Amino acid sequence: MGKLGKILGLAIILLLCSGATALADNVGPHGNYTANTAACAQCHRTHTANAPNLLAFTTSGNQNYIYRTCIFCHDGTGSKYDEVDGQILESNGDRYPTPAGGFQNMATIGGPPGVAATAPVTSSHIVDSPDGSGVNIPGGSQAANGAIELTCVNCHDPHGDTGNSRLLVPVVPVLSPDGTTWETISTTSSTLYTPTSTSVTINVTDTTTGESVTYNSAISNFCGACHTDYLQTTTGPTGVYTTGLYRHPVAENGYNLAASGATGYNGTNFALPTASGNVTCLTCHYAHGTTVMVATSTYDPPAPVRPATLLRMDERGVCENCHNLSPSTVAPVPESSPDSYLVVNSQQNVTYAILTFSTYMNSVQAQKVSNYALSGQSGLSVVSASLEPNGLMGKQVLLQINGTATLPLTITATNLKDLNGNALAAGANSFTLSP
Numbered sequence: 001m002g003k004l005g006k007i008l009g010l011a012i013i014l015l016l017c018s019g020a021t022a023l024a025d026n027v028g029p030h031g032n033y034t035a036n037t038a039a040c041a042q043c044h045r046t047h048t049a050n051a052p053n054l055l056a057f058t059t060s061g062n063q064n065y066i067y068r069t070c071i072f073c074h075d076g077t078g079s080k081y082d083e084v085d086g087q088i089l090e091s092n093g094d095r096y097p098t099p100a101g102g103f104q105n106m107a108t109i110g111g112p113p114g115v116a117a118t119a120p121v122t123s124s125h126i127v128d129s130p131d132g133s134g135v136n137i138p139g140g141s142q143a144a145n146g147a148i149e150l151t152c153v154n155c156h157d158p159h160g161d162t163g164n165s166r167l168l169v170p171v172v173p174v175l176s177p178d179g180t181t182w183e184t185i186s187t188t189s190s191t192l193y194t195p196t197s198t199s200v201t202i203n204v205t206d207t208t209t210g211e212s213v214t215y216n217s218a219i220s221n222f223c224g225a226c227h228t229d230y231l232q233t234t235t236g237p238t239g240v241y242t243t244g245l246y247r248h249p250v251a252e253n254g255y256n257l258a259a260s261g262a263t264g265y266n267g268t269n270f271a272l273p274t275a276s277g278n279v280t281c282l283t284c285h286y287a288h289g290t291t292v293m294v295a296t297s298t299y300d301p302p303a304p305v306r307p308a309t310l311l312r313m314d315e316r317g318v319c320e321n322c323h324n325l326s327p328s329t330v331a332p333v334p335e336s337s338p339d340s341y342l343v344v345n346s347q348q349n350v351t352y353a354i355l356t357f358s359t360y361m362n363s364v365q366a367q368k369v370s371n372y373a374l375s376g377q378s379g380l381s382v383v384s385a386s387l388e389p390n391g392l393m394g395k396q397v398l399l400q401i402n403g404t405a406t407l408p409l410t411i412t413a414t415n416l417k418d419l420n421g422n423a424l425a426a427g428a429n430s431f432t433l434s435p
Helices: 003-017 037-042 065-071 219-224 317-323
Strands: 087-089 095-097 105-109 117-120 171-175 182-186 202-207 210-215 341-345 350-357 372-375 382-387 396-401 409-413 430-433
Touching (some): 350 430
Antiparallel strands (some): 087 095, 202 210
16 A cells, blocks of 8 residues: 555544544544444455455565554554554654553653653564464463464454454454364353453543553453463462463452462552452563563573563562562662763753663652752753653653753752662762763
């Protein structure tokens, strides 16, 4: 499709999305075919299709045609949801992190152009593999040789009839065990486990600074449709284990696993997402991709397949944040230039300071503007502070300053603590920003 077609597609989508205050629940062009039948032609060709299902898109390099179809819009050119780079694009040009992360990159700083930043993912769900190739399923045994031909439509229905704002499918298609046919696994019931049959519930808070998404415990059932062995409510080697290994339990519909029940749990410092306080798959993992680092992976397929750990915190920080068995007593350290830096918008007379800490910070203190002071430049003050996502809790704070600041600049932070409750040392709490 040429540039004109892409522009027309963008115009259609913008028209469909305009005027809505909760865009996430309005799913854009998906499902609005009666009201705007032109939306069908953005993906399908009746007589000149290049791929099955009358899709207009072909493979590109090593990317399958379904992925190419989805990222025609979801690469930041035709939808507010840029799933390639893990960003939500606001109408004023600002960019904020998607709750699921991205497939190639992930937003680490949210804000206006010049401030918003991304970083390459270190692991992701591999939905862009070549047509016909298989991806190993950690903790899964349902597909041929433990693999699945994974694309976007394994989890999402592009036609929008799912009853939830993330278009999650009611059944998951996988290859049969012998690899010869396709079969579907219900995300609410299965012969391999017996959860109560209730669909996934999604609540989306849609604001002008990104989105906040919460799920019910049935999201574990959804993930467990493929990751069969991981949908466990006991810790013993019983039930449907195919490898005889012990598995960490998760809450699923009909069974609760309260995070507060973890040994050593500290509610003051706990920051992982839950389903009404219960641990689900998404408590520890992102759905699309992550930027966190791990030295080794329990699931480490051969190159070039990326390790699919999808963790929310570096190494196994998700374990320590919940269990808090031996919390670190090392105080967080400010990282000065170039890890901390300024972005000046002289036209708007606004300066943004990005401050980087050595570890994950407590969001309550980190987002109080009164905890930051500027040195050496009179008339300037901090007017907003936001703990940024790189990882769920964040190691970076974005400060907005009410004027044009110049380098060098020193910013002193007080009353800040990390997730272990360690405070910045009084003699080591300044960020030195230099040219």
